[in-house]
Amino acid sequence: MEKIGFHGLEAHKKSHAAFAEQAADYLHRYKKGTAPASYEVTHFLMDWITQHIKREDMEYAKFAGKK
Structure with missing residues (x-):
């Protein structure tokens, strides 16, 4: 994403971090x-x-296809 200059990279990273944090919380609670x-x-x-x-x-994926 960084290599092709994807405009939503930072938001995408935050989204993945939030997913990982929530999954870790579920595991911790379990x-x-x-x-x-x-x-x-x-x-x-x-x-x-x-x-x-x-x-x-x-x-x-659409953005990458245009590059």
Whole structure:
């Protein structure tokens, strides 16, 4: 992304960092014995797939295809 000058790089990095932070929180809660409800985790993952991968990553893919 940096190499091709993708305009959304910083926002994309922040999005990935937020995903990793939330996933780490779920893991931490699981290890403490206070795991979130499965629907919470499922919703989180489905949102990532539909919002991030299908939209944000596709925006990057379109940008890369123009280069």
